Structure formats: structure tokens, C-alpha cells
Amino acid sequence: MLDAVSERTLREIEQNDSNPTTLRICNSDARTFTSTCSDGSFLRLGEAIATNSHLKYLQINIGDIGLKVTDRVFFDGLKSNSSVQGLQLHRRYRNLSIGSGVGHQILKVYQENNNLTSLNIINSNLHNGGDIAITATLRCCTNLTRLGLHHCNITDEQLIPILETIRYHSSLEDLYLSNNLIGNVGCESIGTMLLKDTKTKISNLLLPGNNISDEGVIVIANSLVGNNKLYKLDLKSNTIGSIADDDFCNLLCNTTSISSIYSSNHVLHSLVLPYHIGCEKLVTLLTLNRYANKSHVATKKILLYHPDIDVSELFGWGSKEGEDTLKALPYVIDWFERAREIDVTINMSQRELSAIYQFTRAMPLLFVPISRATS
Numbered sequence: 001m002l003d004a005v006s007e008r009t010l011r012e013i014e015q016n017d018s019n020p021t022t023l024r025i026c027n028s029d030a031r032t033f034t035s036t037c038s039d040g041s042f043l044r045l046g047e048a049i050a051t052n053s054h055l056k057y058l059q060i061n062i063g064d065i066g067l068k069v070t071d072r073v074f075f076d077g078l079k080s081n082s083s084v085q086g087l088q089l090h091r092r093y094r095n096l097s098i099g100s101g102v103g104h105q106i107l108k109v110y111q112e113n114n115n116l117t118s119l120n121i122i123n124s125n126l127h128n129g130g131d132i133a134i135t136a137t138l139r140c141c142t143n144l145t146r147l148g149l150h151h152c153n154i155t156d157e158q159l160i161p162i163l164e165t166i167r168y169h170s171s172l173e174d175l176y177l178s179n180n181l182i183g184n185v186g187c188e189s190i191g192t193m194l195l196k197d198t199k200t201k202i203s204n205l206l207l208p209g210n211n212i213s214d215e216g217v218i219v220i221a222n223s224l225v226g227n228n229k230l231y232k233l234d235l236k237s238n239t240i241g242s243i244a245d246d247d248f249c250n251l252l253c254n255t256t257s258i259s260s261i262y263s264s265n266h267v268l269h270s271l272v273l274p275y276h277i278g279c280e281k282l283v284t285l286l287t288l289n290r291y292a293n294k295s296h297v298a299t300k301k302i303l304l305y306h307p308d309i310d311v312s313e314l315f316g317w318g319s320k321e322g323e324d325t326l327k328a329l330p331y332v333i334d335w336f337e338r339a340r341e342i343d344v345t346i347n348m349s350q351r352e353l354s355a356i357y358q359f360t361r362a363m364p365l366l367f368v369p370i371s372r373a374t375s
Contacts, residue, residue, distance in 0.1 A: 002041055006033045010041070013055065014048040021054055026061035034065055042067055046077030049084075057086035057118075062096050062103050069105050078109045085115055090122035099129035107133050111140045117171070120148035131158045138165045148176035156186040163193040173201050178234075179209035187216035191223030195230065204232045208272070212238040221247040224265050231289075232270040245279035252285040255305045264301070266294040 002010065009032045012020060024032045033045065049055065058078075060067075067074065078084070087110065089096065089103055098104055098121065110116055119141060124130065138147070147166060154162070159182055166172055175194070190207075194200050217240050224230060235244070248271060254260040269289035271282075284304075291297050 003034070006041070009033045010045060010048065013045070013052050016052050016054060018054050022057040022059065023049075023055055024059045024061075025065055025067070026059070027063060027065050042071045042074040046071070046074035048077070049074075050077035050080040052081065053083045055081065055084050057088075058084055059088045059090070060106065062089060062091050062101075062106075067102050069102055075105050075109050078106065079113050081113070082115060086118035086120075087116055088120040088122065089124070090120070092123070096121075096124040097128065097130065098124050098133050099127060099131075104129075104133050107137045111137050114140050114142060116141045117143050118146040119144060120146075120150070120176075121152060122148070122150045124149075124152045126152060126154065126158050131161065135161045135165050138162065138169075142169055143171055144169055145171050146174040146176075147172060148174075148178075149180070150176060151179045154180035154182060156181075156183055156189070159186045160189050163189050167193045167197060167200060170199065170201065174204040175202055176204075176206040177210070178206055179237075181211055182207060183211040184213060184216035184219065186210075187212060187219045191219050195220065195223035195227050198226075201229055203229050205230055206232075206234040207238070208234050209237040212240060214241055214243045216240075217244045218247055221251045224251055224268060225263075227265065228267050231267050233268060234272040236272045236274045238274050240274050242275070242279075244273050245282050249279065249282050249285060252282070252289065253301045253305060258302055258306060261301050261305065262298050264298070265289075266297040266301075 009020065009023070013023065020032060022032075025034065027034050087106075089098070089106060096103055098107055103124070110119075119137075121134070126134065134149070138144070144166070149162075154177065159177075159180075166175070190205070194202050194205075212235060216238075217235065220233070220235075221244075248268075251265050252268065254264050266289055269286050271286055285301070288297050288300055288304075291300075
């Protein structure tokens with residue numbers, strides 16, 4: 001017999017009520033539906049889900065809920081449904097098999113029904129074909145914007161086919177791979193297949209609780225040099241030292257030259273490391289990157305880390321007499337004027353005079369002395 005909560009939930013789904021939009025199938029006190037006996041409940045539920053147009057999210061605890069692989073009407077109901085966009089498969093303990101059993105049957109449903117935009121699998125294992133089942137499902141679910149594989153014991157080797165599949169998902173923005181066995185080799189795969197690829201749109205990458213060391217951090221930081229999509233990166237609970245500060249500071253603001261600052265990463269603004277961030281420069285750069293106007297971000301970094309702006313690179317431009325080079329001076333002055341509007345806290349007059357001085361010192365014959373101009 002169904003309890004009162006489950007019966008009410010089932011009737012709402014059968015009547016295509018606008019509520020609930022989320023269906024939780026579990027055996028906990030927070031359940032909305034549970035059935036631990038063969039009473040035909042999953043047959044009713046499958047038929048109801050097939051025609052329901054308001055359900056958006058399914059949370060299924062693969063455990064003692066009474067669902068069996070022989071409950072074909074339930075799986076067929078999922079297959080026929082066109083409103084569910086989010087799916088979460090989990091179990092309280094890390095023994096959910098998705099290479100066989102009920103978990104595998106649900107994944108097979110969504111190898112045909114590709115309406116999912118969000119997929120989360122928690123406390124699973126990829127033994128006995130589990131990695132193949134996930135890859136096959138991801139290959140069909142091409143509309144995903146969010147993918148989470150948590151506590152799945154994913155190794156570097158198992159990660160590669162997953163990445164090879166999702167790298168072609170043009171809608172995928174959030175990738176959560178927390179508490180797995182991903183190491184430095186996995187970081188190289190992530191960097192090559194996702195972060196360096198301009199076609200991917202990953203904006204949130206969460207890798208806490210893995211086996212990443214300083215070597216992996218260097219790989220990820222280098223992979224983000226030309227990346228203009230990723231704005232959140234979580235690396236907490238990994239074996240990473242304070243070297244990460246220097247790597248990410250250089251990524252966000254390469255102070256080698258003004259042009260290198262312009263080509264630095266101005267997008268990443270949320271970074272979680274496995275220790276309290278004590279580097280003031282890194283905190284400052286992450287804060288600057290939160291500004292929407294990235295041109296202004298680059299200008300602020302130049303003003304902050306290049307107090308004496310060297311414009312000597314312009315001296316070789318144009319004709320050898322220098323007239324064309326001198327034409328660059330108004331653009332330099334204009335840059336300072338715009339920079340003054342961007343950051344009013346910095347004294348721009350002194351820097352502007354310094355730039356003019358560099359021009360006059362490099363090309364003194366192109367400037368007419370005041371005495372001659374007034375005679």
C-alpha cells in the first residue's frame with residue numbers, strides 16, 4: 001500500500017496537475033513517492049509520467065524503492081515523456097551500478113529520449129560497463145547544459161571517453177566532477193579537450209576532492225590562457241600547494257609587457273583552492289575580472305601593475321624620419337584620458353607627462369622649441 005504522501009503525489013501526476021514539477025522517488029523522510037512492494041504502483045506511475053506535461057525534474061534514489069528492471073511500463077513512461085529536462089540518479093552509499101540493473105535501464109531510456117538538459121549521477125561506480133553506459137547516454141543527450149558525476153570513482157582513463165563525447169556538446173556550460181579519482185593526466189585531457197577548445201562553452205568547472213597536484217594546476221592554468229568562457233573553477237580538497245597562487249596570478253595578469261597584460265585571462269573570477277587564498281594580488285585580480293567590460297579590466301590591470309608605461313614600442317613605427325611615429329602620440333594621450341574615466345583613483349597626469357617625455361626624448365628634432373615658435 002502507498003502511504004498518504006505517495007498516493008497524493010501519484011494522483012497529482014495522473015491528473016497532470018501543475019504541481020509537482022519535481023518528482024522525488026526515494027525511501028527517505030523527504031520523499032514525495034515511494035513504493036517498496038509489488039503493488040502496481042510503478043505501473044500507475046509510469047503511465048502517469050508518460051502523459052504528464054508539468055514534470056521537469058526527476059530525482060531517483062536507486063535503492064529499496066521497489067523498482068525492478070521488469071517494470072517496463074515505468075521505463076516506457078519515461079521514454080514517452082517530453083517535459084522532464086533534469087535527471088538525478090543517486091544512492092545513499094557508493095554502490096549504485098549503472099552498468100546493469102535499474103540504473104542502466106534508466107540511462108538506456110535517455111539514449112532514446114534526448115530531452116535532458118541536466119544530468120547528475122551520484123555515488124555510482126563505473127565497473128561492469130558503467131563507463132560505457134554513461135558515454136552512450138551522453139552521446140545521445142546533446143542538449144545538456146549541466147553534467148554532474150559525483151563520487152563515481154572516475155579515473156583518468158575512464159574520463160577520456162567522457163570528455164571526447166561532451167566536447168562536442170555546444171550547450172554544455174556546467175561540468176561537475178567532484179570526489180572522483182581524477183589526477184594530473186586527467187587535467188591534461190580536460191585542458192586539451194575542453195579548456196583550449198574554442199568551441200566548448202564550459203563556464204563552471206568543479207573538480208574538488210580529486211587527486212590533482214601542483215603539476216595538474218599548472219596544466220589547467222596554461223590551458224586557460226586563451227579561454228574566454230570559464231569563470232568559475234573549484235579545486236578544493238586536492239593536494240595543491242601555494243604554487244597555485246603564482247600560476248593563476250600569471251594567468252590573470254602576465255606583467256611581462258603591456259601587450260601580455262591585454263592578452264591575459266580577464267574572465268576567470270571565481271577560484272576555489274584547497275587552502276585559504278592568502279595572496280593579495282590573486283584576490284585583487286579575481287575581483288577585477290568580475291567587471292563585465294573586459295577592455296576596462298585590461299586597462300585597470302595595466303594601470304595597477306605598470307606604473308611607468310613604456311611607449312617605446314611605438315618609436316619604430318612609420319617612416320624613418322619619425323613623422324608617422326609622432327602621429328601615435330594623440331592616440332596615447334587619448335588612451336590616458338579614457339583610462340582616467342575608468343579609474344579615477346589613479347593620478348593619470350604624471351603618467352601622461354611621462355609618455356610625452358618619452359616621445360620628445362626619442363624624437364627631439366620633431367618638436368619645435370617654444371622660443372622659435374613665438375619668434
